[in-house]
Amino acid sequence: xxxxxIDHLAVDLPVEGVLRRVLHDVTLPIAPGEAVGxxxxxxxxxxxxxxxxxxxxxxxxxxHGDIRYAGDSVLAMGRPALRHFRTHDVAMIFQDxxxxxxxxxxxxxxxxxALVERGERxxxxxxxxxxxxxxxxxxxxxxxxxxxxxxxxxxxLQRVMIAAALAVSPTLLLADEPTTALDVTTQSDVMVILxxxxxxxxxxxxxxxxxxxxxxxxxxRIAVLYAGLLIEDVPTGDLRxxxxxxxxxxxxxSRPDPVSPRRRLAAIPGRPLSAFEIGPGCPFAPRCPxxxxxxxSERPExxxxxxxxxxxxxxxxxxxxxLSIATPGAASA
Amino acid sequence: MPxxxxxxxxxxxxxxxxxxxxxxxxxxxxxxxxxPLARRQRARALVAVDDVSFSVAPGQSLAVVGESGSGKTTVxxxxxxxxxxxxxxxxxxxxxRSWRHVTSRExxxxxxxxQIIFQDPYSSLDPRMSVRGCLDExxxxxxxxxxxxxxxxxxxxxxxxxxxxxxAESLPRALSGGQRQRVAIxxxxxxxxxxxxxxxxxxSLDVSIQAQVLNxxxxxxxxxxxxxxxxxxxxxxxxxxxxxxxxxxxxxxVEAGPTASVLSDPSNGYTKQLLAAIPRxxxxxxxxxxxxES
Ligand SMILES: Nc1ncnc2c1ncn2[C@@H]1O[C@H](COP(=O)(O)OP(=O)(O)OP(=O)(O)O)[C@@H](O)[C@H]1O
Ligand SMILES: Nc1ncnc2c1ncn2[C@@H]1O[C@H](COP(=O)(O)OP(=O)(O)O)[C@@H](O)[C@H]1O
Ligand code: SF4
Ligand SMILES: [Mg+2]
Ligand SMILES: [Mg+2]
Numbered sequence: 001x002x003x004x005x006i007d008h009l010a011v012d013l014p015v016e017g018v019l020r021r022v023l024h025d026v027t028l029p030i031a032p033g034e035a036v037g038x039x040x041x042x043x044x045x046x047x048x049x050x051x052x053x054x055x056x057x058x059x060x061x062x063x064h065g066d067i068r069y070a071g072d073s074v075l076a077m078g079r080p081a082l083r084h085f086r087t088h089d090v091a092m093i094f095q096d097x098x099x100x101x102x103x104x105x106x107x108x109x110x111x112x113x114a115l116v117e118r119g120e121r122x123x124x125x126x127x128x129x130x131x132x133x134x135x136x137x138x139x140x141x142x143x144x145x146x147x148x149x150x151x152x153x154x155x156x157l158q159r160v161m162i163a164a165a166l167a168v169s170p171t172l173l174l175a176d177e178p179t180t181a182l183d184v185t186t187q188s189d190v191m192v193i194l195x196x197x198x199x200x201x202x203x204x205x206x207x208x209x210x211x212x213x214x215x216x217x218x219x220x221r222i223a224v225l226y227a228g229l230l231i232e233d234v235p236t237g238d239l240r241x242x243x244x245x246x247x248x249x250x251x252x253x254s255r256p257d258p259v260s261p262r263r264r265l266a267a268i269p270g271r272p273l274s275a276f277e278i279g280p281g282c283p284f285a286p287r288c289p290x291x292x293x294x295x296x297s298e299r300p301e302x303x304x305x306x307x308x309x310x311x312x313x314x315x316x317x318x319x320x321x322x323l324s325i326a327t328p329g330a331a332s333a
Numbered sequence: 334m335p336x337x338x339x340x341x342x343x344x345x346x347x348x349x350x351x352x353x354x355x356x357x358x359x360x361x362x363x364x365x366x367x368x369p370l371a372r373r374q375r376a377r378a379l380v381a382v383d384d385v386s387f388s389v390a391p392g393q394s395l396a397v398v399g400e401s402g403s404g405k406t407t408v409x410x411x412x413x414x415x416x417x418x419x420x421x422x423x424x425x426x427x428x429x430r431s432w433r434h435v436t437s438r439e440x441x442x443x444x445x446x447x448q449i450i451f452q453d454p455y456s457s458l459d460p461r462m463s464v465r466g467c468l469d470e471x472x473x474x475x476x477x478x479x480x481x482x483x484x485x486x487x488x489x490x491x492x493x494x495x496x497x498x499x500x501a502e503s504l505p506r507a508l509s510g511g512q513r514q515r516v517a518i519x520x521x522x523x524x525x526x527x528x529x530x531x532x533x534x535x536x537s538l539d540v541s542i543q544a545q546v547l548n549x550x551x552x553x554x555x556x557x558x559x560x561x562x563x564x565x566x567x568x569x570x571x572x573x574x575x576x577x578x579x580x581x582x583x584x585x586x587v588e589a590g591p592t593a594s595v596l597s598d599p600s601n602g603y604t605k606q607l608l609a610a611i612p613r614x615x616x617x618x619x620x621x622x623x624x625x626e627s
Binding site for chain 2: 041042137183184185186187188189191192195210211212213214216217218240250251253254255256257258259261262264265266267268269271272
């Protein structure tokens with residue numbers, strides 16, 4: 001059974017008094033201990049998916065479909081159940097840790113508070129949290145305890161946030177671009193820790209990022225979001241080996257490689273569309289080199305295809321061809 | 334300076350006077366709690382750029398790479414003339430930059446030679462001016478041309494960066510990030526510069542748009558022979574747009590050479606770390622050797 005089931009999720013947000021669609025249709029199950037990377041370009045709706053899961057959407061949002069945690073509808077939860085869900089079952093790590101930590105409290109108070117709020121004794125909470133800081137690679141935890149957030153670098157603070165997320169022993173981790181604001185070497189350090197601690201504890205994770213390669217490095221499956229629609233869901237091992245969707249292939253081909261020889265990038269024409277801008281057909285049709293008449297009029301459903309799911313009318317037929325437009329690394333990786 | 338370079342810098346150095354604060358916080362939290370000690374301002378020298386040298390040949394592209402705070406933007410600002418170096422020399426087209434009483438005419442002449450585009454084109458474009466107006470203004474500033482000639486050149490510039498007529502009448506807010514960056518590139522090209530500095534110019538763009546802009550930059554170089562000083566933290570992007578590369582760390586150059594060989598066979602430990610940290614096919618994150626900072 002899945003620990004999390006996102007079931008035909010659709011979201012409308014109020015923009016200047018009228019509801020505007022930001023997510024059309026997202027169906028995504030996550031198994032216990034499984035890491036799923038939710039990738040897409042800016043505005044695709046990635047953050048909205050992760051925020052919908054813990055019911056942290058902007059005021060006035062209209063949510064359709066269902067989200068179930070261990071079989072229970074998150075959308076139907078009353079206040080006490082929702083509170084329990086947020087403090088015991090799920091933890092979130094955000095892109096900007098500074099916006100989510102009280103600047104005038106010490107790091108120690110911040111970490112201990114979450115456990116004390118759940119009824120743990122202060123001394124035992126302190127012991128737990130000190131050990132956790134060490135486990136996320138923070139040296140001299142006792143000193144860090146007394147420091148304030150502004151005295152820590154971004155990478156260090158993000159590790160503190162990971163420790164905070166792990167402290168409540170959740171079963172599900174939601175990470176929204178947790179390393180996007182960091183330098184690449186710091187990103188690598190933080191990802192090593194996040195990945196190791198997650199595996200060790202068998203946590204399921206929804207990892208939101210615009211970086212397909214980063215997601216592929218730490219996730220079991222990749223789910224691709226485009227204009228508020230889930231258009232592909234594929235095991236990471238098949239991502240490059242067996243391309244099934246023109247957009248995913250295009251994304252892979254767009255990214256240059258630091259070591260292979262320079263070549264002209266196979267850029268996708270046009271720009272990514274927002275959910276509210278798309279027509280009745282395939283959301284990718286205006287940019288797709290393989291679009292046919294049907295693509296403009298009929299929306300392809302997300303359907304099973306071998307090891308994954310794909311929303312493209314021509315997926316079977318294109319499967320062999322897409323490799324040629326993807327990166328030179330495609331065949332070997 | 335050597336005859337064959339369009340831009341040359343030698344021994345460039347920039348020292349800022351800063352208040353001791355963040356990096357040197359004093360008693361924990363004092364700054365936030367308004368502790369009297371926090372207000373005792375001690376001036377401290379911050380060496381942002383330290384003995385940086387490089388040269389760019391006409392039509393060549395040089396990348397300056399480093400992590401945040403390594404001094405890249407400070408180098409760019411000195412080259413374009415927005416910041417005065419503490420030490421070192423800059424030559425553009427064989428002429429040494431002087432920092433004494435620069436007339437506005439001289440400033441315009443320099444702007445014709447070296448143009449810069451930034452990461453966030455939104456903040457550098459006038460929100461009340463249409464794309465066409467913005468390009469036309471730049472042409473009026475730099476050339477003594479009549480209406481007809483300017484119109485023709487605007488059309489040419491729009492075409493060069495892949496914007497259509499309809500977009501030419503738009504205000505910046507009606508354009509996407511990629512389109513705005515195209516406008517910024519077109520405006521920079523309007524003065525027919527010899528050197529175009531791109532400071533993280535593709536960093537905030539979506540990957541599909543980033544690929545378009547990278548292709549555009551390479552087409553423009555082929556068509557105009559402009560040189561690039563391409564500033565970026567992203568080695569993958571740098572591989573795509575540069576012939577030579579300079580790797581900076583904490584204000585200093587740690588490695589320099591042809592991009593292809595530096596990236597395929599880095600000799601400096603820090604370059605290796607940077608390279609190893611870039612997600613790519615088959616990549617797994619690893620711990621960098623750097624110790625736990627602050
Ligand atoms: N508070 C809000 N009110 C109305 N619309 C919003 C609000 N927040 C986001 N949106 C819109 O919802 C859509 C999805 O936004 P979301 O933040 O989920 O994108 P994302 O995929 O996370 O993008 P990014 O990579 O830029 O973080 C976008 O079109 C965005 O403009
Ligand atoms: N105007 C300024 N005043 C004081 N310090 C500055 C100023 N501009 C930059 N710095 C400092 O100089 C160093 C290099 O900055 P910068 O050139 O912006 O780096 P990069 O562009 O590589 O991120 C940093 O430590 C930065 O904080
Ligand atoms: S459904 Fe048509 S337009 Fe959409 S991705 Fe497939 S081929 Fe392209
Ligand atoms: Mg987001
Ligand atoms: Mg900078």
